[in-house]
Amino acid sequence: MTGPTRVLVCDDQILVRTGLTTIIDAQSDMAVVGECGDGRAAVDLAHRLRPDVVVMDVRMPVLDGIDATRELAGAGVPDPVKVLVVTTFNLDEYVYEALRAGASGFLLKDAPPNRLLQGVRTVASGTALLAPEVTRQLVGKYASRIRPAEAERDVPLTPRELEVLRLIAEGLSNSEIAGALVISPETVKTFVSRILAKLSLRDRVQAVVYAYRNGIVA
The missing domain is CATH 1.10.10.10 (Winged helix-like DNA-binding domain superfamily/Winged helix DNA-binding domain)
Known part of the structure; x- marks a missing residue:
């Protein structure tokens, strides 16, 4: 990948969105190319701006992060966009659904900034990312549905x-x-x-x- 990693930030809480944007945009190898507050806007902007990674919240108005992820990275989507889900709900059913929808990674919002940045870089490189604690909790709760x-x-x-x-x-x-x-x-x-x-x-x-x-x- 040449040039900075192009990132689209989508979160309906403006303070959270501004914080994520500020942290990411301060990196020499990253550039925030857009931001929005709902899933429909995220899909539209992603199609127009073609970011390398979309940092996506789950619970949002108009179109939630799961459906937005499915439209951007789901099975059968031509030229899918990489999505990194960042949310406060580590045991929420939405986590499992977001991963099924095609998300390339999942992090909690209380993760330190360096983990967020590492997550963006990891997903941009084509490698999936699941925080270990999330993996254990996820499969522990939903193993019966997965298997x-x-x-x-x-x-x-x-x-x-x-x-x-x-x-x-x-x-x-x-x-x-x-x-x-x-x-x-x-x-x-x-x-x-x-x-x-x-x-x-x-x-x-x-x-x-x-x-x-x-x-x-x-």
């Missing part, structure tokens, strides 16, 4: 790849997986890439859902 009655049996992964996938589903980052398995972070990245390719998955978010849907983790 069908009978899990698929033939998972085309090696034992080591299955081990890495289990740790991804538990919310571990690449560096944490490397420490747990006593391998290098570069090796973990290779395993993650292979897993996504073999399972035809877009990102780590889909990998987490896949793991629970197929009974790879309980």
